Amino acid sequence: MHFDLLDSCPTTRARRGRLTTAHGTVETPCFMPVGTQGTVKTVGSEDLEALGFELILSNTYHLSLRPGADLIERIGGLHEFMDWKRSILTDSGGYQVMSLSDRNKVTDDGVTFKSHLDGSQIYLSPEKSIEIQAQLGVDISMMLDQCPPYPCTQEKAQEAMRRTHLWAPRNLKARREGQAVFGIVQGGVHEDLRHESASFISGLPFDGFAIGGVSVGEPTEMQYPVVEFTAPLLPHDKPRYLMGVGHPRDIIHAVACGVDMFDCVLPTRMARHHCLYTLQGRINANNQKWAEHNDPFDPDSVFPATERYSAAYIRHLFKAKEPLGARLATLHNLAFYARLMAEIREAIPSGTWAALEARYASA
């Protein structure tokens, strides 16, 4: 995998770049739709291709429990399993171990946890996480880290950072020939810890660098300073990835801080809760005001994947609990995010960042 910086914004720290993996190129800044269980909910690989996404995220934790990394490896890897021919990044499983497992016990060695599916006892370590991601055959693996919750004390944030730093070299040592692994900076909302973590992780030969531990429940006014402070501390010549973020305005903010990559469940999860992103703001499709609206929700947010359907029809699908409703809303929101990223990539070299911010101010 390699990363080329192509352009920079004359008024912000935003960068325009290109990742190249064994499965093609990924224009950055990019957004990764989240395919937790080897599928972005309600849509197929053909839909993601049509929407123009070049990189998607999937979850090591979920896939290793079901159908199992061994099975996916025997089939030929996750690309073959879901017939996705472009690039894939997987998280390390660490976040889900903390948030989903019934009980987990973290030591410096690794994490022991109970499967949320059947309660079976499972062990995850940096070596194991990297091995699973190699079995899945993805283009970008994430290091196993420890993500502290929010709120937590500075001591707990520091302890999670210490363990993350302890694990970082073990992740790197475990990687197979040619496996790209990204490092993760922790440190919670504490500037001194973030500085220490960015400094340590940046010194290791990772292929990219992520800001972890944000978007874990903290308010936006605490998230933004962490991004502003941490992003510029990461190596200039490697891709920078802000994990789990976010709304369009959060992405625009982070790009302006120098971030290149994003993932978030928001566009897909919100869609299933009848919430659609538009340039006029987020829309509740169930609202009575759309009942007879025989046009799209927002004339400025109309996409090929869904343009034939009216607000009235999509509202009806949700009211009638028809599965097509969630699918159309998901296609709409993913198309909104795809356009957002395309316009971000255009605005960077053209020096029109302020206009871009204004355009998405309500989104």
Place this chain on the structure above:
Amino acid sequence: MHFDLLDSCPTTRARRGRLTTAHGTVETPCFMPVGTQGTVKTVGSEDLEALGFELILSNTYHLSLRPGADLIERIGGLHEFMDWKRSILTDSGGYQVMSLSDRNKVTDDGVTFKSHLDGSQIYLSPEKSIEIQAQLGVDISMMLDQCPPYPCTQEKAQEAMRRTHLWAPRNLKARREGQAVFGIVQGGVHEDLRHESASFISGLPFDGFAIGGVSVGEPTEMQYPVVEFTAPLLPHDKPRYLMGVGHPRDIIHAVACGVDMFDCVLPTRMARHHCLYTLQGRINANNQKWAEHNDPFDPDSVFPATERYSAAYIRHLFKAKEPLGARLATLHNLAFYARLMAEIREAIPSGTWAALEARYASA
């Protein structure tokens, strides 16, 4: 609407024909996917177009309760509402009134029933049903009839037939200029009643003729004789429609009896219960034997809409309760039915009916 007979089978009563409506042509014999609430579950109009369907069925009862026939009329009709540019047939609502409403009271005047959605009291009559279907703006309306349940006594079957005959002219009288209405033959499993009903209904100026009251729970060995006996009694120069049927072999049997049109929830409903039609028989996608099957379920049943996905992947989607599973299985089953009908239409003029029957013997 008009109907042209194009060919006939040299060895059976099967007919090859073409329906022409204001929304295009429909090659017959044809199968109508069921879009109960103005959507064929999990798929969009673009999917149905790609699968090649020219006529779909929707339900007057469901649409009139939600979102309401008045609303759909104000929007411009059901075609506009769901953006389906080809032909639509609606049932009369009678069947659902009997099967779904909390309480219903049938008199010679009409049916009073409680909505299954909110318990509100609603009245349906032949005039009202035809009016609602006109409001929906569909290409083919079905007359309001009374469908007796199975099992029922000959007296009850006779009473339902009597009322159906009483209502038939009222349906016709209520139709708007240019509205195509199909008559329905009742009579349960009783040959004498079917004869009487076919004779009476055939004498009225309907645009097509349906065999109703089959596929209501009776065993196949009782259904087949009804179709064999009734179909030839219907006018030769009008389309003949067997309501609610069925499995591929049931359709092949009925076509050989001279039936032209079919609808059934089986391909879509079975799909949501992880059951896929193939030439090798119906498959339970959840079966362990598919867990590592990195090819389609059946090499003889591979379709453009789903060919990129393996049995292992679709099984995983079902096991993980991912909505894409039901969608892919629905696309598969609808494609199976679309191919079945295309091959039926080819076999009729080419005199290869026996080969067709053999090919689908396990389906």
